[in-house]
Amino acid sequence: MKVKETFGTKILKHFYGIPGVLDEHARQEVSQIGSNAYLMLVSYLLISTLIILLISIRHLENAFWILVFSNLIAPIYGINGYVLVATNRLHLADKEVRAQNYADAVKKSVKRGIGMAVYFGITMFLFTSITNWFIDGTQPIRTLTSIHEIVKWILAGLLFGLLMFIYDLFRIKKFRE
Amino acid sequence: MNRVREYRKKQKLSQFSLAEKVGVARQTINLIENDKYNPSLNLCISIAKVLGTDLNTLFWEVEDNES
Numbered sequence: 001m002k003v004k005e006t007f008g009t010k011i012l013k014h015f016y017g018i019p020g021v022l023d024e025h026a027r028q029e030v031s032q033i034g035s036n037a038y039l040m041l042v043s044y045l046l047i048s049t050l051i052i053l054l055i056s057i058r059h060l061e062n063a064f065w066i067l068v069f070s071n072l073i074a075p076i077y078g079i080n081g082y083v084l085v086a087t088n089r090l091h092l093a094d095k096e097v098r099a100q101n102y103a104d105a106v107k108k109s110v111k112r113g114i115g116m117a118v119y120f121g122i123t124m125f126l127f128t129s130i131t132n133w134f135i136d137g138t139q140p141i142r143t144l145t146s147i148h149e150i151v152k153w154i155l156a157g158l159l160f161g162l163l164m165f166i167y168d169l170f171r172i173k174k175f176r177e
Numbered sequence: 178m179n180r181v182r183e184y185r186k187k188q189k190l191s192q193f194s195l196a197e198k199v200g201v202a203r204q205t206i207n208l209i210e211n212d213k214y215n216p217s218l219n220l221c222i223s224i225a226k227v228l229g230t231d232l233n234t235l236f237w238e239v240e241d242n243e244s
Contacts, residue, residue, distance in 0.1 A: 023201035025214050096203055098193060175193065175203070 016083065017093040019171070026092055033086045037079050044074050095172045102174045109172065113165030121157020125149065179236045182210040184228040198227045 056063035087093045097105040129143035196203040208214035225232050
């Protein structure tokens, strides 16, 4: 019985890394994980804001950079890390496939890895050209035509795609009926 | 303990097949069969329909002295 997924459901599945059906059990677990992540985020925001306010009294510029980097590290590595560990612990992110469909699932993972490699490489390449322009005034066309930058982001894309493929492969669970 | 596994095997269905018919993940069926998850009423009804039985038969706990 296939139920048409709403846009909200697709967003939830994407953020929590859930490949299959977002059924009532998965929704319940995701809701609990999301609540815990929210509590962690609010606690972090309150504490970090207080600390930054105290630091900024004497060291305003340092406070700014500390705030920027901690706001990158805490949500991305801290809270996303918790969500990743929690979903994996509950096996919500597992891709269960029948034994006879395992080869097809691996092929899909390879295609996905290649897609991610291309997406990451191109996005970061374009993003770098814009950030270089803001930081040191380098014209985007110079970055976009730089062989060094092109090679760098091709290699970075390949590495990212490979890591995503390996992660996806670990998520595939062969199931014999 | 519910009788979902017993009736599923009577119908010669795998957990995968039952999950597909009902519209949930295989893991959810496994959790229900092992009494580790309490399904909603709607899900219970869907499972009972697919297994060709009723809610009482599948999910009502029968005390030993009643049987």
